[in-house]
Amino acid sequence: MNRMFRHSALAIGVAAFCLLGACARKVQEQAPSMAEQQAMADAYAAKSERDSLSRVQVTAARMAAPMMAPPPPPAGWAAPSATGPWPGAPVANTETYAELEDNPVHRTLETPVSTFSIDVDTGSYTNVRAMLADGMRPPADAVRAEEFLNYFDYGHPAPASQDVPFRVSTELAPAPWNAKRQLLMIGIKGYDVPKASLPPANLVFLIDTSGSMNAPDKLPLLKRAFSMLTRQLRPQDRVSIVVYAGSAGLVLPPTPGDRQGEILAALGELSAGGSTNGGEGIQLAYAMARQGFVKDGVNRVILATDGDFNVGTVDRDALETLVGDQRHGGIALSTLGFGRGNYNDAMAERLADVGDGNHAYIDSVHEARRVLVEEMGSTLMTIARDVKIQVEFNPARVAEYRLVGYENRVLAREDFDNDAVDAGDIGAGHEVTALYEITPVGSGVERLPALRYGDKSPPSAQLGNEVAHLRLRYKRPAEEASELIETPILASQATPTASASMRFAASVAGFADLLRGGTRFDGWGWAPMLATARGARGDDPSGQRGAFIAMAETARSMVAPGGAADTPGVSE
DSSP states (O other): OOOOOOOOHHHHHHHHHHHTTOOOHHHHHOOOHHHHHHHHHHHHHHHHHHHHHHOOOOOTSSOOOOOOOOOOOOOTOOOSTTOOOTTOHHHHHHHOOOOOOOOOOOOOTTEEEEEEEEOOOOOOHHHHHHHHHHOOOOOOOOHHHHHHHTTSSOOOOSSTTTSSEEEEEEEEEEEEEEEEEEEEEEEEEOOOOGGSSSSSSEEEEEEOOSSSSSTTHHHHHHHHHHHHHHTOOTOOOEEEEEEESEEEEEEEEETTTOOOHHHHHHHHOOOOSSSOOOOOOOOHHHHHHTOOOOOOOOEEEEEEEEOOOSSOOOOOOHHHHHHHHHTTTEEEEEEOOSSSSOOOOOHHHHHHHTTTTOOOESSSSHHHIIIIIIIIHHHHHHHEEEEEEEEEEEETEEEEEEESSSGGGOGGGGGTTOOOOOOOOEEEEEEEEEEEEEEEEEOOOOOOOOOOSSSOOOOSSTTEEEEEEEEEEEEEETSSOEEEEEEEEGGOOOHHHHHHHHHHHHHHHHHHHHTTTTTSSSSSSSSHHHHHHHHHHOOOOOOSHHHHHHHHHHHHHHHHOBBBOOOTOOOO
């Protein structure tokens, strides 16, 4: 069973088991007393907690989850059976990540149009950050470049008013890893709504209280995170609390936000135990969301879990159908991931996508404050739905291109104009960043060989000053018909040197590539990537860029021990 029981409960359970005669009298006579077993359990569990992070092996979805060989039990430990666990005994790692293949390079003559849905999730970045802090090498499938990029603020210009909910900007400059290539940065900045001006919120905290949540970085951190959000609530807001373990239960019916003492007391009483019936919990959470529904307000279920759905409605397709149906009814779903060992990243990310919500991974109190307090507006209030980007590259200017990240957000070309196709949402004040690597015509650094029978010459200089044409579609929250924004990207707009924001974004993308194997950036290695990040750090009032550089240096020492060479994967 993929659980670590409370050591005290297990010690008492072992003693009770023996007292009832299930153990042989000889074993009873030789076994330590209950007090002695309790002391041994406490000591062993404390040691296990210190050592557990170095024992965990993170595995991707495409790999079999290995069963770790357990260390011997403490001296004198009387287990309830020959194979029974003892406090602190490691278990199989069952973390799950969706398989991810990097976007390919496209020849513009063959495929001039690139279409994708925007993404504002950041869970991949903080999850990987937690792994590196714990001394673990992240699996490649845990690394999603767009979620690394979108963790940071690049200063994209904001719209002047709410008449257009966001503003689109672009930058074109030489790529830091190869001056013969170009980097196109697309930035979207949403209109920021002050907290006091947010519409009334009807929130349901859907909290996993199963046995797997019994760890310091799971339920205790979760309770602190939701306590922070609770203190931001106003009288016009409502909160419900639903928990799920072996069965789902209602802890708090829809309660006004000014009754914070009552909400905080309900959170404080939560404890972990049992298996995980996530499907039943979601159904009850949506029932509470409908009961407290606020017309023209924010109606959202916030699912907080380590993602271990192991009983009840566990089929992902069934859960996605349920979440999608509720989305059409005006109730969104966001997900918050916690903890190590059985984290189901694939499930948490996908349910948030289907639910028109966002997915974050909470690895610290600081991250909880960032997501649920500092970015409360963007986390809760949607200002634009189904946002899609389509870029048509001019083959007279661009020989090849490649979209960095967004692999699981790529759309078919015809999906762009189809308003029935779901896409990403933008919250109040959100920033979205996307990067394209471009190989200009005549640069001599094309990656794809010439076709034997294809047209080897680009068209004449029709629209010769245009590098590409950007189209963006979005829906206002209460509307079903999309609106279109179009803007050309001109060669004359290119700058000889990338801005500090673009250079830092390039460093973040390069770091993600290095963690995934370092095959996409012309051999751009750890040393130049880190040098570029340091040179683009700027004022860094939040300290996030400095923290990124420190994290990248930690990763470098793990991935290329002894010093990283300029060539990825080769030690100096």
